[in-house]
Amino acid sequence: MVNHAGHDGTNRPVNDDTISSAQTSEAVSPNLGSIYGLTPKVEAAFHEAFSQQEWQRVRMLLDPLHPADKADLFERMGMKECVALIQHLGDDLDPEILPYLNDDVREEIIDNLGPHIVAQSVTELDSDDAVTLAEDLDPDELDDLLAALPVQDREVVEQGLSYPDDSAGRMMQREMVVVPPFWTVGQTIDHLRSFEPERTEFYLIMVTDVNGHPVGEIRLDRLLCSARPRRISEIMETDLRSIPVLMDQEEIALLFRRYGMVTTGVIDEEGRLVGIITLDDIIDVIDEEAEEDLMALAGVSDGSIRTSIIETLRARSAWLMLNLMTAVLASLVIGMFEETIEKVVALAVLMPIVASMGGNAGTQTVTVAVRAIAMREFSPKTAITFGIRELFVGILNGLVFAVIAAVLSYIWFRQLDVSLILGFAMLINLVVAGISGTLVPLILLRTGVDPAVASSVFITTITDVIGFFVFLGLAALLLI
Amino acid sequence: MVNHAGHDGTNRPVNDDTISSAQTSEAVSPNLGSIYGLTPKVEAAFHEAFSQQEWQRVRMLLDPLHPADKADLFERMGMKECVALIQHLGDDLDPEILPYLNDDVREEIIDNLGPHIVAQSVTELDSDDAVTLAEDLDPDELDDLLAALPVQDREVVEQGLSYPDDSAGRMMQREMVVVPPFWTVGQTIDHLRSFEPERTEFYLIMVTDVNGHPVGEIRLDRLLCSARPRRISEIMETDLRSIPVLMDQEEIALLFRRYGMVTTGVIDEEGRLVGIITLDDIIDVIDEEAEEDLMALAGVSDGSIRTSIIETLRARSAWLMLNLMTAVLASLVIGMFEETIEKVVALAVLMPIVASMGGNAGTQTVTVAVRAIAMREFSPKTAITFGIRELFVGILNGLVFAVIAAVLSYIWFRQLDVSLILGFAMLINLVVAGISGTLVPLILLRTGVDPAVASSVFITTITDVIGFFVFLGLAALLLI
CATH class of the missing domain: 1.25.60.10 (MgtE N-terminal domain-like)
Known part of the structure; x- marks a missing residue:
């Protein structure tokens, strides 16, 4: 059965x-x-x-x-x-x-x-x-x-x-097979045969000198394909990438991915081998980090469908509170132009378009930047190239959507001046989105704040405030 | 040097x-x-x-x-x-x-x-x-x-x-070591020694019957720890999880993560072993899928800081165009209430707060749901539990922020009726955000659209439209 x-x-x-x-x-x-x-x-x-x-x-x-x-x-x-x-x-x-x-x-x-x-x-x-x-x-x-x-x-x-x-010391496994470099393949295999069969899994044999410093490693397939009389020192891989015991898991994961590593030794401050980390530990880290970035960008720190209501409420409401404050800030900007809106109500109808487009364009830039930061793809040179690209994208997209928005609003309200102001505000806001979408994550990184967590609040606040201010401000100046 | x-x-x-x-x-x-x-x-x-x-x-x-x-x-x-x-x-x-x-x-x-x-x-x-x-x-x-x-x-x-x-057949490696179950450990090791030393890496030896069907696998450490006369059939692992050659990479990655797998065989339609997939191939898939979800939620399909300007422009502007249409939709809703706004300008000042809070709360829910879908954590039962939790979170957060927003707006404008309407609209919109944040990704999943790509447009459109409509609609009914 x-x-x-x-x-x-x-x-x-x-x-x-x-x-x-x-x-x-x-x-x-x-x-x-x-x-x-x-x-x-x-x-x-x-x-x-x-x-x-x-x-x-x-x-x-x-x-x-x-x-x-x-x-x-x-x-x-x-x-x-x-x-x-x-x-x-x-x-x-x-x-x-x-x-x-x-x-x-x-x-x-x-x-x-x-x-x-x-x-x-x-x-x-x-x-x-x-x-x-x-x-x-x-x-x-x-x-x-x-x-x-x-x-x-x-x-x-x-x-x-x-x-x-989250350090290597926490992640590492202490069980490992260590042999001296002067042993032969045959000696090593006989040593392994003396183990109980059901012990922990291993894919690599570590080789250390008398002081316990790693000097090489041998993949098991290499060991198996070698003749018994050969010395370990002849067949071992000496191009080691030993990880310091205090290294952070995110960096370890990047290292494993970059070099396609499967197992590696962990060394203490004196350079002695203290444990090993294997690729299957890394999978969890990659998952965790990816999830953190995804959740942080959306302002969700609870992250799972199983989290309790209380926990969820606490985590979400903190973010919503922050969002309320930025929304009020945007409203204060609108409030400065109450008189203008009273006279030209079309402005109230059109203003969310400028803010929304800016917020979206900014979020696009921020997301690419945050991912690049997480993958350590930014050097000073690539950051500048990226910034210039985003500026151009902002200008070009700004021009395209300025024209589209102006035409649409003219068809709707038949007020040429309002349409021109809308187009101009759109251009400015998309350029601002491109620039600040690049700068905000990089500045946050410099100041030690996680760009994934804080970037999206800043960027939407900036594009809301600038969007409303430019659109309504120009209207106040030119229409009345 | x-x-x-x-x-x-x-x-x-x-x-x-x-x-x-x-x-x-x-x-x-x-x-x-x-x-x-x-x-x-x-x-x-x-x-x-x-x-x-x-x-x-x-x-x-x-x-x-x-x-x-x-x-x-x-x-x-x-x-x-x-x-x-x-x-x-x-x-x-x-x-x-x-x-x-x-x-x-x-x-x-x-x-x-x-x-x-x-x-x-x-x-x-x-x-x-x-x-x-x-x-x-x-x-x-x-x-x-x-x-x-x-x-x-x-x-x-x-x-x-x-x-x-993206199928197993694309990912798999054809080079593998296969032995029959009746061989001994010694025979297998001698066979391996006949290989060139610098061939491809392997961590596992596959065991197949005369028809080429996989019947077992042996980790190299197990082989090394076993005595030479023992039969492969005695020491092989028979609890196999062979992957069909047409399985999608996302599912394969989930399988590897769930069972902590390191290497596994791939079988064709007749159940014959045709290749193997190892954990290091899976790392790339996990990265790729995580990046896709992150980028999709933000409406960026280009995804890298190296993509050319033209490519970036094309990818981003498509998303911004979609966003423009939804923003215009929201504006059309506002346009329905031009007269009301003309009479009570405070409405224009406050209305972005309702929409913004709804959009944020909806995005929070959508992000958790999209991640859970990607990780295959949703069963009918957990989906219902999740939906109920989100409904409660929406109601409770809605009550909290209704009070805060109402108090703030009363301090600002000293208009009790406007403040009460704002609070009520806030409550409704956060509840709508919770419900639609759960339903939209699940409905998209049912209809075969990637929830990561489409959810956030739908959710912000819904919360914008509902937010503006409830707030301005109530004002039109009650204030004038």
């Missing part, structure tokens, strides 16, 4: 409702499908077994699932059922689930489990996963956890936490 | 002007620094040698650089110099540079090189890089290239191109 659940041999599109196939090794057609483990059928069978308290069957259904699938299943259950399930599983709870859970659910599960069960799980995790798990805990919970850990694991976690947030 | 360039033993922050260290194997302190190869010193020395036409020194300086650094250097040169350099390098041009170049520069270089030199480079690339390079060519250039390729390579490229854009 379990073995064939959902295994209909087709590859349907990825979707929560239609993901295909089972997580079994002896399935009917092992060559097809079996991509996603948690199919709706498996999930339904699980819920049925769970509600009828058939624990034997629950275990049978959970057992073949990947930790990511189990985590998914846990997240979709109610918190009460989830805790009940975990208590029933007891020691059989797969500790690998914890890193896959989203923060909120993990926190609640840990709260409900008590430090001892968590400690037991932590000892079975890789050091990087254990540190990631520990860094999300409250100080009290962390103390309880550390007290419950065996001395060796406690030291690993404490040392990991001693490095700054 | 070359060996010590920039190698001052410190690790400075990543920045074009201050990147540290050299790309050398015999450097003074091999354990420190040496992260970035293309330091300003190296670059300056290169430009000096190049301008004095000292080709020997140019080669010496280029030689130790990573292809990514060489590509960077090429991109920062003028096109004319770049072509001159490549012609001088001749056969010594490192073909690995080509995949690292950005599209525009690569295209120009290929145009200038002629099909034969390109063909020669392509034969030295991995099959996935060769296909990526070929897919960017014009039809004419592609024909020339294919004609210049040796038969075997031509077949590989043609077959790769026969799969749809």
Whole structure:
């Protein structure tokens, strides 16, 4: 029954409702499908077994699932059922689930489990996963956890936490295979054979000198393709890019992408090898950073569809408050020209067009600049080239849309002077958008503010204020 | 000279002007620094040698650089110099540079090189890089290239191109190590030793049955830790997630992230193993998709600081044109209430506040929804939960900002009726923003339009129109 659940041999599109196939090794057609483990059928069978308290069957259904699938299943259950399930599983709870859970659910599960069960799980995790798990805990919970850990694991976690947030020291994994350069290929392979088979995965063997400084690394394929009598020093790669333990994760991710790296060593201040970082840790960083930029540009700091209402409200309203202040600023500018508007109401009708176009053009420029900053593509030279391009784009787009807007408004209101003023204000505002869209992120970067977070408020404020001021100001000067 | 360039033993922050260290194997302190190869010193020395036409020194300086650094250097040169350099390098041009170049520069270089030199480079690339390079060519250039390729390579490229854009078939690498399940560990290792040492990298050995269907895979560390007499079938991982050759890259990336995969097999319609995809290919996809979403939400389809002015103008102005139309739509709504505004000018001053707040709140909701859609986090159940949360957030934020806006406007204009209308319009518009911010991306998804591209236009149009209409409409009803 379990073995064939959902295994209909087709590859349907990825979707929560239609993901295909089972997580079994002896399935009917092992060559097809079996991509996603948690199919709706498996999930339904699980819920049925769970509600009828058939624990034997629950275990049978959970057992073949990947930790990511189990985590998914846990997240979709109610918190009460989830805790009940975990208590029933007891020691059989797969500790690998914890890193896959989203923060909120993990926190609640840990709260409900008590430090001892968590400690037991932590000892079975890789050091990087254990540190990631520990860094999300409250100080009290962390103390309880550390007290419950065996001395060796406690030291690993404490040392990991001693490095700054998001640094290489936090991300790195301490488990690694290190050999001296004078060993032979045969010696190294024999050494590896003495390991337990089910230890942590590794893709690279590090080579260090007597002082623990990295002097080389060997990919496993290279090791395997070499004859046993050859020396490690002959076949090792010496073009190393060791990462300092304090380097920030964003920079590490850029480095991995730039050089197409898969694994690399981490060194402490004395240049000694202290851990390794692998590409799969980098994936999470890239995701995180991309999401941060996306969310920051839209003024959303909560970021997930699972965040609670209170949390969401707090994060969103702060941004909306800021937006209210900038909107009031724009209104104050409009307020300066109340008399003009009273006399020529067409101005009130047309003025949002100028502001809106400026805001959009500015946001376009800002977005490209923010992305380029995140990817470290700006040097002084490219920044100037970019600024000049944006200025030209602003002028050309400004001319095009000045004409279009002027013609449209003339057709509408038949007031040539108003149309000419609209066109002129449009040109000015799009040029301003191009210039300030370049300068604002760069100035913010200089002053140490994250351009992704603050750029869009500044840019829309500038284009609103300038847009209204130029349009209404010219009207006040020329029309009355 | 070359060996010590920039190698001052410190690790400075990543920045074009201050990147540290050299790309050398015999450097003074091999354990420190040496992260970035293309330091300003190296670059300056290169430009000096190049301008004095000292080709020997140019080669010496280029030689130790990573292809990514060489590509960077090429991109920062003028096109004319770049072509001159490549012609001088001749056969010594490192073909690995080509995949690292950005599209525009690569295209120009290929145009200038002629099909034969390109063909020669392509034969030295991995099959996935060769296909990526070929897919960017014009039809004419592609024909020339294919004609210049040796038969075997031509077949590989043609077959790769026969799969749809962004499919597994395009991304996959054909070079892989495949063994039958009945081999022993020793046999496999001996087989690997018969390879040339400098072949393509691999992290996994695939196991197939007589029909070429994948039945297992073995990580190299597992192979190395196992005794020689053991059978492959005993130690292989049978819990496979083979990817169908037509699967889209976005889904493949999600799969890799979900299950923390590093390498996986690709199977054709008959379930036969045809290639492998590795995590480093996925990094590019994740970057690409994140950038697409970010740019799309801001209405920028050009996306890079290097895009030409013409290209940028075309891409941006299309979006601005769309924005102009929606702005005119909003103006038409305002135009319906010209008389009201003429009588109560405060309305003109205050109306942008309602629209702006609605637009911002809507963009917040849309951004979270678009990201969740991209990460496949929406199921019917979570979508409903999300919608309800956004509705509540809209109501609560609406109440808060209705009061604030009403109080502010009362202090300013001392007109109680105007203030109450402003507050009510604010409440309505923020609730509308929450509802439509949820519905618009989901409806777009249903109709097959990319929510990232179209959501933000729709949402700001809705909040502008509703905002102006409710505020001015209520004023027309109640004030006059």
